[in-house]
Amino acid sequence: MKKPVVRKLRCAVYTRKSTEEGLDMEFNSLDAQREACSAYIASQRSEGWVELADQYDDGGFSGGTLERPALRRLMADIEAGRVDVVVVYKIDRLSRALMDFARLVEVFDRCGVTFVSVTQSFNTTTSMGRLTLNVLLSFAQFEREVIGERIRDKVAASRRRGMWMGGFVPMGYRVENRKLVVHEPEAAVIRRIFERFLKVGSATLLARQLRAEDVRSHRGRVVDKGALYRILRNRVYVGLAVHKGVAYPGEHAAIINQTLWDKVQSILQESPRVRGCRARAATPALLKGLLFGPTGRAMSPTHTRKQGKLYRYYVCQAALKGEAEPSLIRRVSAAAIEAAVIDQLRALLRSPEVVMATWRAAGPQIEKLSEGAVREALERLDPLWEELFPAEQTRIIQLLVKRIDLKTDGLELQLRTQGLSHVVQELGDLRRAA
Numbered sequence: 001m002k003k004p005v006v007r008k009l010r011c012a013v014y015t016r017k018s019t020e021e022g023l024d025m026e027f028n029s030l031d032a033q034r035e036a037c038s039a040y041i042a043s044q045r046s047e048g049w050v051e052l053a054d055q056y057d058d059g060g061f062s063g064g065t066l067e068r069p070a071l072r073r074l075m076a077d078i079e080a081g082r083v084d085v086v087v088v089y090k091i092d093r094l095s096r097a098l099m100d101f102a103r104l105v106e107v108f109d110r111c112g113v114t115f116v117s118v119t120q121s122f123n124t125t126t127s128m129g130r131l132t133l134n135v136l137l138s139f140a141q142f143e144r145e146v147i148g149e150r151i152r153d154k155v156a157a158s159r160r161r162g163m164w165m166g167g168f169v170p171m172g173y174r175v176e177n178r179k180l181v182v183h184e185p186e187a188a189v190i191r192r193i194f195e196r197f198l199k200v201g202s203a204t205l206l207a208r209q210l211r212a213e214d215v216r217s218h219r220g221r222v223v224d225k226g227a228l229y230r231i232l233r234n235r236v237y238v239g240l241a242v243h244k245g246v247a248y249p250g251e252h253a254a255i256i257n258q259t260l261w262d263k264v265q266s267i268l269q270e271s272p273r274v275r276g277c278r279a280r281a282a283t284p285a286l287l288k289g290l291l292f293g294p295t296g297r298a299m300s301p302t303h304t305r306k307q308g309k310l311y312r313y314y315v316c317q318a319a320l321k322g323e324a325e326p327s328l329i330r331r332v333s334a335a336a337i338e339a340a341v342i343d344q345l346r347a348l349l350r351s352p353e354v355v356m357a358t359w360r361a362a363g364p365q366i367e368k369l370s371e372g373a374v375r376e377a378l379e380r381l382d383p384l385w386e387e388l389f390p391a392e393q394t395r396i397i398q399l400l401v402k403r404i405d406l407k408t409d410g411l412e413l414q415l416r417t418q419g420l421s422h423v424v425q426e427l428g429d430l431r432r433a434a
Contacts, residue, residue, distance in 0.1 A: 020060035063096035180252035
């Protein structure tokens with residue numbers, strides 16, 4: 001008699017471990033699972049079972065999700081028809097979530113794949129096997145949730161004791177023996193940030209200064225406005241450990257003293273709009289919105305303080321974004337460029353062409369206005385300029401100037417003829433009032 005032909009069944013062994021602990025050992029948990037599965041497959045050789053050479057091992061991945069590299073590779077091979085049997089040590093190695101496992105079983109059924117657990121004997125092709133599987137999975141999911149609750153309770157208890165429980169390491173610290181230790185070079189940067197914010201009072205201006213100075217975090221990222229706010233509000237810098245909004249005394253040393261922290265927080269409690277207005281008033285920018293660099297992009301006002309002295313600049317927007325070419329003008333002194341603009345404006349206001357254009361624009365608005373009166377009014381602006389407040393100077397510049405283009409060889413001003421007529425009318429009103 002001829003022996004019946006036994007169909008070969010290609011068996012894929014899948015192993016998983018939730019943590020990476022112990023995976024560097026010569027014989028770890030994944031090896032133990034694979035050895036048990038291989039022995040089971042060998043015992044079924046008479047049924048045609050053959051173990052595939054490919055290994056599907058997920059070390060350090062939770063069973064509560066399907067986003068696992070080896071599992072995705074296994075499912076792709078199943079869809080491609082390269083697997084007949086999936087062998088695991090226990091059901092929860094494949095999944096601990098009932099809904100996730102239901103999706104996997106649906107794929108197994110569609111592709112004609114059998115699922116086998118070495119330590120839990122059942123057949124997924126029968127209704128009783130499915131019932132047993134669902135019961136076991138329910139307990140697996142319950143176990144996972146209980147483990148999660150225990151871990152959360154342990155973390156909360158540890159945080160109440162001020163212990164560091166891992167995660168993102170704040171700038172200014174490093175981790176040694178699972179504890180936060182002050183990293184002095186970065187801590188000095190954090191202290192300067194708090195002190196400078198106390199003087200500037202504006203996160204926008206300070207972030208702009210830090211970007212211009214290329215101040216970066218310990219991850220190499222530029223300290224932008226969002227990162228700056230996170231630093232200024234991080235209570236770890238005053239020696240506190242925070243868990244779910246509640247602060248506890250931490251085991252780590254503080255970088256910022258309580259007095260400086262309280263002053264910074266009092267500023268942060270104010271509206272950003274109020275702080276912005278105060279900062280702009282303290283550092284007037286005469287040419288804001290009018291000055292453009294050689295590439296045609298706007299140049300924004302910024303400032304910095306050194307040893308209590310204020311230094312103002314206009315910085316190219318391309319330079320702020322790291323896009324400017326080295327040959328282009330990246331920034332200019334605010335005092336120098338404003339003085340140059342005012343000198344050129346004074347010269348233009350005395351030119352016959354500007355006087356004539358202003359007279360023609362202002363004639364319909366001012367009755368019996370002569371060209372000589374316009375010339376006299378514009379000449380009166382020169383000695384009055386230094387007596388005006390910065391806000392009034394800025395208003396007049398905005399009225400007179402449409403655009404200022406900074407070239408590599410000088411300045412180019414575009415005047416507002418209509419604005420000149422308004423200035424002439426205001427100067428005439430001032431003269432009559434006097």
